[in-house]
Amino acid sequence: MQSKTVAKDGFNAITIPWSVPDMSGFKPGAAPEFSASAEDIASFQRDGVVVLRGVMTDWVETLRAGLARNLVSPEQFRFPCESLPEGTPGRFFDSYCNWDLIPEYRDFALNSCAASMAGQFMQSSKAQLFHEHAFMKDPGTQSATPWHQDLPYYCVDGDQTASVYVALDHADADVAVRFVKGSHRTGKLYFPRVFMDGSSFNVDDDTMAAVPDIDGNPDQYDIQASALEPGDTIIFNFRTLHGTTDAALKSTRRAFSMRWIGDDVTYCDRPGETSPPYPGIDLQSGDAMREDWFPVVWRRR
Numbered sequence: 198m199q200s201k202t203v204a205k206d207g208f209n210a211i212t213i214p215w216s217v218p219d220m221s222g223f224k225p226g227a228a229p230e231f232s233a234s235a236e237d238i239a240s241f242q243r244d245g246v247v248v249l250r251g252v253m254t255d256w257v258e259t260l261r262a263g264l265a266r267n268l269v270s271p272e273q274f275r276f277p278c279e280s281l282p283e284g285t286p287g288r289f290f291d292s293y294c295n296w297d298l299i300p301e302y303r304d305f306a307l308n309s310c311a312a313s314m315a316g317q318f319m320q321s322s323k324a325q326l327f328h329e330h331a332f333m334k335d336p337g338t339q340s341a342t343p344w345h346q347d348l349p350y351y352c353v354d355g356d357q358t359a360s361v362y363v364a365l366d367h368a369d370a371d372v373a374v375r376f377v378k379g380s381h382r383t384g385k386l387y388f389p390r391v392f393m394d395g396s397s398f399n400v401d402d403d404t405m406a407a408v409p410d411i412d413g414n415p416d417q418y419d420i421q422a423s424a425l426e427p428g429d430t431i432i433f434n435f436r437t438l439h440g441t442t443d444a445a446l447k448s449t450r451r452a453f454s455m456r457w458i459g460d461d462v463t464y465c466d467r468p469g470e471t472s473p474p475y476p477g478i479d480l481q482s483g484d485a486m487r488e489d490w491f492p493v494v495w496r497r498r
């Protein structure tokens with residue numbers, strides 16, 4: 198049976214240290230180029246989210262194999278986290294910052310059209326790889342992914358951001374990740390939350406507030422929720438609010454999210470610990486993100 202790896206602090210456990218990615222063998226410009234439609238780019242800019250059906254179908258098996266490797270020995274990879282209290286039905290596993298350790302993730306990062314996709318949707322001249330985040334919920338799980346924005350967890354600021362989220366299983370609309378359309382444009386940032394119980398952290402950051410009660414006031418929010426099939430891909434801004442309900446999962450739900458940063462993104466020295474933490478990054482707020490740690494995978498031609 199798979200043993201549970203409970204991170205020391207609930208999450209963000211440094212099991213193995215961060216190291217500068219080895220980019221040997223990477224050929225800039227060799228990955229296939231995505232061709233985003235003007236209409237989809239406009240939707241993404243307006244809503245902070247766009248769903249592209251079936252565009253990563255060819256990568257589903259590769260990413261599933263990578264996640265399987267991650268799950269065989271979670272402690273051999275970075276930031277393994279179990280987000281269900283002991284005795285709760287199901288399993289909610291996630292892990293991040295392993296693209297340089299898991300060959301299948303690396304293959305996707307460097308050889309798929311994901312970087313060009315992110316670059317085009319961000320309307321950026323380049324796409325820099327920030328990190329990746331893999332998720333798995335087992336059948337029977339009845340635990341919401343709490344509504345959150347990703348930016349408040351991160352040591353970056355800017356508007357040209359995109360996660361390329363690839364669904365690796367079918368998910369009914371009631372258990373798939375949902376988005377608040379337009380929430381990336383309000384200028385508001387909300388405290389990051391622990392997935393285990395939804396509690397806020399870094400609450401002494403006076404630039405942020407608690408995430409509002411979105412499910413209690415559905416009329417006030419334009420919520421996008423739709424069923425997903427393996428290979429369906431969601432592009433969303435790091436500021437876009439997203440989360441799930443706590444409806445029981447009937448089947449396994451795996452997903453792979455790759456985080457990309459564009460031209461206007463700079464380092465942001467947040468008051469509390471960020472997730473991921475990047476000890477030794479040696480940057481000041483406003484500095485460009487260093488390209489040796491966060492490689493430029495795509496440049497506009």
Ligand SMILES: O=C(O)CCC(=O)C(=O)O
Nearest residue numbers: 332342347362374452454
């Ligand atoms: O799939 C989920 O439940 C959460 C995904 C998420 O929060 C993300 O990709 O940033």
Ligand SMILES: [Fe+2]
Nearest residue numbers: 345346347439
């Ligand atoms: Fe998220």
